[in-house]
Amino acid sequence: MTTLARLWRQYVPARVSELLAVVSLTSTCMLFLHTSHLQSQLATYTNQLDASGPASTFTNGALEGVANHIKGGSQQKSGSCKNYDWEQFRHLEPLSLNNTVHHKKMTLVFNRVPKVGSQSTMELLRTLSYKNGFTFHKDRPQKVENIKLTEREQKRLVQLVDVFRPPSVYVKHVCYINFTTFNITQPIYINMVRDPVERVISWYYYVRAPWYFVERKQAFPELPLPSPAWLRKDYETCVRTGDRECQYREGDERPDFAQLTEFFCGQDKKCTGFNTDYALQKAKENVERNYAVVGVLEDLNTTLTVLEHYVPRFFKGAKDHYWNEVQKFSKVNRNIYKPQVPQEVKEIVRKNFTREMEFYEFCRRRLYMQYAALKLPQQEDNC
Numbered sequence: 001m002t003t004l005a006r007l008w009r010q011y012v013p014a015r016v017s018e019l020l021a022v023v024s025l026t027s028t029c030m031l032f033l034h035t036s037h038l039q040s041q042l043a044t045y046t047n048q049l050d051a052s053g054p055a056s057t058f059t060n061g062a063l064e065g066v067a068n069h070i071k072g073g074s075q076q077k078s079g080s081c082k083n084y085d086w087e088q089f090r091h092l093e094p095l096s097l098n099n100t101v102h103h104k105k106m107t108l109v110f111n112r113v114p115k116v117g118s119q120s121t122m123e124l125l126r127t128l129s130y131k132n133g134f135t136f137h138k139d140r141p142q143k144v145e146n147i148k149l150t151e152r153e154q155k156r157l158v159q160l161v162d163v164f165r166p167p168s169v170y171v172k173h174v175c176y177i178n179f180t181t182f183n184i185t186q187p188i189y190i191n192m193v194r195d196p197v198e199r200v201i202s203w204y205y206y207v208r209a210p211w212y213f214v215e216r217k218q219a220f221p222e223l224p225l226p227s228p229a230w231l232r233k234d235y236e237t238c239v240r241t242g243d244r245e246c247q248y249r250e251g252d253e254r255p256d257f258a259q260l261t262e263f264f265c266g267q268d269k270k271c272t273g274f275n276t277d278y279a280l281q282k283a284k285e286n287v288e289r290n291y292a293v294v295g296v297l298e299d300l301n302t303t304l305t306v307l308e309h310y311v312p313r314f315f316k317g318a319k320d321h322y323w324n325e326v327q328k329f330s331k332v333n334r335n336i337y338k339p340q341v342p343q344e345v346k347e348i349v350r351k352n353f354t355r356e357m358e359f360y361e362f363c364r365r366r367l368y369m370q371y372a373a374l375k376l377p378q379q380e381d382n383c
Contacts, residue, residue: 089372097370098310100188100292106134106167107187108314111174113263115202116194117297122171124322125314132316134167139174141219147175147257148267158184167313173257176266176286188311189290193260193363194297196356197346200248200258204235205338207256236345248352250275261359264291280355284362293370294363306370 095101110125112118122138129136149157158179161170170187179186194202206212208231216223238246248258251273258274264283265271271279287294292311295303304319350357 084368086372089369090375092369092373094309094370094373097366097373098292099290100311103186103188103292105185105187106313107161107164107185108167108169108311109161109187109189110169110171111176111189111191111263112171113191113193113199113260114173114257115199115206116192117300118192121192121295123328124318125169125171127325128314128316128318128321129169131321132167132314134169134314135164137164137168137170139170139172145173145257147173147263148272149174149177154267155182158182161187169314175263175271176290178266178290186290188292190293190295190307190311191263191291192295192297192303193360196258196260196353196360197350199260200256200349201235201341201346202338203256203258204238204246208233209338234339235341239345239348246349248274248349250352260356264294264359275353275355277355280359283359287363287366294367296364296367299364299367302367302371305374305376306367309374310370 110118110122112122126136128134146153154177157172157174158177159182162179162184164170176189208226213226217225233243233245235246237243245256248254253272254274259272259279261275261279261283262271264286265279266282266286268282270276271282273279293303293307295307297303300322301319304315304322307315308318
């Protein structure tokens with residue numbers, strides 16, 4: 001028995017170690033094959049889409065919602081500036097609506113909100129940097145995107161931006177920071193907004209697109225792949241079954257950037273609660289006082305025109321450049337995996353977005369006021 005016991009102790013650990021090694025190797029191979037398959041599938045879809053020509057360039061993605069845009073100002077989506085009574089804005093003067101004139105230091109911060117066409121806007125800024133002679137800086141990809149920073153992190157960020165030689169641009173997913181709190185000159189702020197419900201739907205399918213988590217896995221190999229059940233879950237089912245991911249409850253702290261107002265409200269803890277009055281009012285206040293322009297994805301012609309006139313140092317020629325290069329910009333972050341969501345489902349969700357919708361409409365109205373104040377020829381036809 002002693003001999004058998006000794007052999008057992010020698011034999012079993014060796015076999016277990018070999019078994020663990022085989023399991024580990026198999027898991028690694030399966031992960032590699034799964035990732036390779038996703039990359040292959042993504043390449044196939046991309047090639048199919050590219051081969052389909054210009055007609056498909058606006059299918060979903062960052063520019064969904066402006067599919068009928070044509071250079072020169074054709075019809076924009078329903079609810080655009082064409083439905084506004086422009087006479088109410090005729091008395092306005094651009095100077096009264098232009099925060100840029102108060103800035104002596106030409107440093108621009110684009111604290112971009114996810115899924116509002118911000119990737120396209122960032123790429124537009126990158127290309128304009130060569131034409132308009134400014135430096136372009138962007139934050140590096142993060143394993144976990146923290147839009148709320150500690151006081152120490154805020155100080156480090158504002159000091160970083162402060163050392164950039166003007167004129168310069170800095171782009172990052174982050175909530176508004178008041179630079180003057182740290183005795184540093186306030187930069188020029190810009191941002192973009194989008195219909196809040198359309199934005200959360202876009203984000204829902206964006207993080208489920210194969211190319212998204214393949215890129216994430218390549219950048220951060222230690223991140224786990226999502227479960228097949230989570231990937232297959234469609235938005236309509238998520239809403240109708242009361243899934244926690246698709247329940248937008250007032251005051252909740254959400255991990256999916258569903259709260260548009262949070263980016264404009266700022267770093268205060270009270271800004272984090274979803275659809276709260278505090279976040280709404282503080283966001284409005286910051287937009288009025290600290291943002292040169294807040295563009296609207298659904299009204300891109302209007303947005304580009306206002307940016308050109310109110311922040312010309314950075315956006316001179318933006319509208320022509322955008323539409324001359326529209327094929328390139330329309331492919332940025334487009335999501336061919338995003339299905340249609342029934343309007344009935346959107347309306348169910350919209351009931352919980354009351355203050356988010358109010359903020360969105362506030363930004364639209366402000367943009368149109370800035371546009372109307374320019375008193376451009378044939379304004380209504382070109383908005």
